[in-house]
Amino acid sequence: MTYILSAAKLQTYYRCPLSYYFRYERRVPGAAFFSSAALGTSLHQALAHIYQDWHYNDAIPHLDWVEQCWGQQLNGLTPAQVTQGRAILQRYYTSFIQSESAMRRPVAVEGRIQGTLQVENLEFVLSGRYDRLDYLDEGLELIDYKSSKDSDLTLPDEIDLQIGLYYLALEQRYQRDLKRLSVIYLRSSEKISYEVTNEHRQRVEAMIADLAVQLRYDHKWVPFPGGQCDRCAYARYCPAMQADPEPIPDEAKPEAGLQLVLSL
Ligand code: SF4
Numbered sequence: 001m002t003y004i005l006s007a008a009k010l011q012t013y014y015r016c017p018l019s020y021y022f023r024y025e026r027r028v029p030g031a032a033f034f035s036s037a038a039l040g041t042s043l044h045q046a047l048a049h050i051y052q053d054w055h056y057n058d059a060i061p062h063l064d065w066v067e068q069c070w071g072q073q074l075n076g077l078t079p080a081q082v083t084q085g086r087a088i089l090q091r092y093y094t095s096f097i098q099s100e101s102a103m104r105r106p107v108a109v110e111g112r113i114q115g116t117l118q119v120e121n122l123e124f125v126l127s128g129r130y131d132r133l134d135y136l137d138e139g140l141e142l143i144d145y146k147s148s149k150d151s152d153l154t155l156p157d158e159i160d161l162q163i164g165l166y167y168l169a170l171e172q173r174y175q176r177d178l179k180r181l182s183v184i185y186l187r188s189s190e191k192i193s194y195e196v197t198n199e200h201r202q203r204v205e206a207m208i209a210d211l212a213v214q215l216r217y218d219h220k221w222v223p224f225p226g227g228q229c230d231r232c233a234y235a236r237y238c239p240a241m242q243a244d245p246e247p248i249p250d251e252a253k254p255e256a257g258l259q260l261v262l263s264l
Contacts, residue, residue, distance in 0.1 A: 002116075002123045003215065005208065007162035011154070013211055014161055015228050021221035022234040027253040030233030039081045040147035042073040043186055044131060046089060047145060048109040049073070050097075051132060059102040066093045088147075088186050095189040107133040107140070107174075115169030117205070120212040126169045128162075133170075139179035141193075142166055147186045163196050164204025 013020040022028040049069040054061050066089050074082055097103055111133060115126040132143040154162075159181075167178045182193040214220065223240035235241045237248055 002125050004125045004127055005165070005211075006127050007165045010161045010165060010204070010207060010211075011158040014158060014207060015226070016224040016232070017214065017221045018223040018238060018240070019228075019232055019234055022237060022248070025221075025253070026248060026255070028234060028237065028248055029251065038076050039085055042070075042075075042077055042081075043085055043088060043147045044110070044145055046070045046073045046085070047092070047131065051103075051106050052109045054103065054105075056103070056105050060097055060100065061103065063090065063093055063098075066090070066097075091189045092184075092186060096184070096191070104134055107135055109133075113166065113169040113173055115172040117168060117208060119205075119209050120216050122212050122215065124208055124212070126165050128166055128169060130166070135176075136179050139177040140170055140174060141180040141182060142170070142178060143182045143184060145184050145186055159194060160200055161204055161207060163194060164200035164202075164207075167196055167201050168204060 009020070009024055012023060023030065046066075046069045049072065050061070050066055053069075054065060067086070070086055070089050073085075077085065109132050111130055113126075113128045113130065117124045117126060130142050131145045134141045134143065163178070163181050166181065170176070170178045178196045180193050180195055182191055184191045223238055225240045229235060229238075229241060232238070232241075236246045239245050
């Protein structure tokens with residue numbers, strides 16, 4: 001009886017249990033997501049290449065190495081995106097490589113993490129992805145790159161949940177504590193770091209325990225209206241938004257009865 005849980009799922013549950021139910025329990029189709037992710041994907045791959053394949057015989061690579069890595073990630077990009085991506089990586093090089101006495105070899109790049117947690121006789125599989133994982137003297141630093149033009153709408157509480165989930169999963173995989181989570185905004189070359197405490201772990205455990213009770217017994221999935229409702233893809237089905245909400249479409253996943261829940 002396992003239940004896969006990611007930071008995104010936990011953050012959705014925190015924002016609104018009913019939207020979690022629509023999205024993950026019933027798989028109600030949401031609004032189409034339009035985004036040109038090609039530039040972001042190329043930037044992520046170039047950065048993975050820069051750190052993973054550098055020979056580390058010199059303290060830091062020359063800018064040529066960054067150019068070379070970028071040159072291998074241009075498939076599917078427009079000329080404007082090629083120029084934009086190169087400029088972004090040049091700024092990254094100045095801010096985060098050239099300014100250091102040595103480029104640190106990461107533990108891993110573009111990795112997956114997985115851990116488990118037993119609550120209410122459910123085994124939660126905690127899963128996540130990261131862009132880079134570095135050793136610090138006293139633990140681990142997880143680094144995420146953000147390439148989006150849009151401002152980051154993640155709330156501090158939601159970041160805390162992501163940190164807690166990674167903490168639990170990394171502890172099992174590496175037997176080391178996650179000490180810091182850093183987000184690098186590639187377009188502005190800004191780095192924001194969050195120091196990890198035991199409270200992050202306790203918070204995420206409490207949130208997962210709450211979710212376990214919903215899945216096992218309550219099935220209440222209470223709507224939690226707030227600022228997020230403006231961009232909620234499920235507002236038309238939501239009793240907190242509509243006096244007469246539309247029925248969930250037929251193509252949604254059937255309602256999980258108790259037996260289905262028990263076989264999650
Ligand atoms: S509209 Fe708001 S309250 Fe309703 S499901 Fe979406 S986020 Fe929750």
